[in-house]
Amino acid sequence: MTGKLIAGNWKMNGSVSFATELVEGLLERLNQDAVSADFVVCPPAALLGTVLSLAKDTDLAVGGQDCHANVSGAHTGDTSAELLKDIGCGYVITGHSERRTDHGETNADVNAKSAAALTAGLTPIICIGETEAERVTGDTLNVIKTQVTESLPDDCDPDNIVLAYEPVWAIGTGKTATPADVADVHNFIRGLLNDRFGEDAAKKIRILYGGSVKPENAAELLAVSNVDGALVGGASLKVEDFWAIGVR
Template identity: 45%
Template sequence: MGRKFFVGGNWKCNGTTEEVKKIVSTLNSGEVPSEDVVEVVVSPPFVFLPLVKTTLRPDFHVAAQNCWVKKGGAFTGEVSAEMLLNLDIHWVILGHSERRAILGESNEFVGDKVAYALSQGLKVIACIGETLEQREAGSTVEVVAAQTKAIAARISDWSNVVLAYEPVWAIGTGKVATPAQAQEVHYELRKWLKENVSPQVADSTRIIYGGSVNGANSKELAGQADVDGFLVGGASLKPEFIDILKSAEVKKST
């Protein structure tokens, strides 16, 4: 299948100039697997994108945490895909559960944003995931399939999409889906892609896990057949992010 392991670091709304410089310094000095083994993308807040872009090691990439669904104009507070490309930023995170929940971004709106970002030449980390209530109701697969369907209905080329499964109940809570739980959902997502998009897209699209990933649990999670990497939150601000990157060696060995 040849899916390269992928690790994203979502810094969320954190950091000062000095703190960001320290994080970058830690990343720059870290001993990590080569680009042939793992693709690394870090996502600082908008205001630090130029700083990180110009100081981060060249084998790591930089992503924005969001972008608008249209070209620039009368959209106060938004940042367009065109602006990101102007800064030489080529990745963006879209549909994160915090934006879905807090700002009310619907499945359809996220699908529109993914389609527009791709049309402008950005690569997209598209987030999906269920709440605790939805999991307890047994509707996990139904929920993530609907979120994925809204994206699939709007795009035809998946080559620049990484699908990030992030169970909402595990984000920032310290709770982590067990490796078996993560594998089960990733398997169902890949099955959905095979049946509703194409076998080729199912085989080639990377499906990564996010939700309280850390240095201690990353290796076991990485060993699951359909887990192609991680979208890391709080731990991406800490030196243990290097340990998470090294979990790519587990996938390589399997």
């Protein structure tokens, strides 16, 4: 692990002109500022080619938003991790709560997709997080434990995985978990990773926080123990805001 990882999940937003303007804006800043954070953008699949051609040979990394667990085959509309790697991606988001909800993805599915990503040479950004109902009933840590246990592939290399804690109730709602809540969950996740991989290996795994991260709350959230970066939705669509989250 080096600096913080600031990942932008564009979700189903953008166009060729939007992507070009946003990526050019980021590259301009990457060239000018001394940056300790690593930046990655995850555009919709149809914009990957545009973004990759702009980001080629730069410090801006690019990721997909999902991949199929299989290498190839009759899976209309899906994209394999191999193909993402082949076109130049370095990362892929797996298990985002919107995919768990919209497409019924289970921890087992997320595990298989993350394993496929690792086999292809991509770093999966494996998403976990409790719903509002689970938080209210005090089940947050149990849910997190199950998700971490079941979503991480058996033989995964701690060098090549990223976790993202995104409380579902904080996504796109403007509600952010308090630094104390975030600390509780991130410290708990670190403990689970320590138990599984041993402390030396586990500390290589970056644990991102996601859910209504914006320039106004980024400093406070990124200062929390065991918060190694951010997975940013809405604010990653504005170059000034996305940049200000990682460079302060």
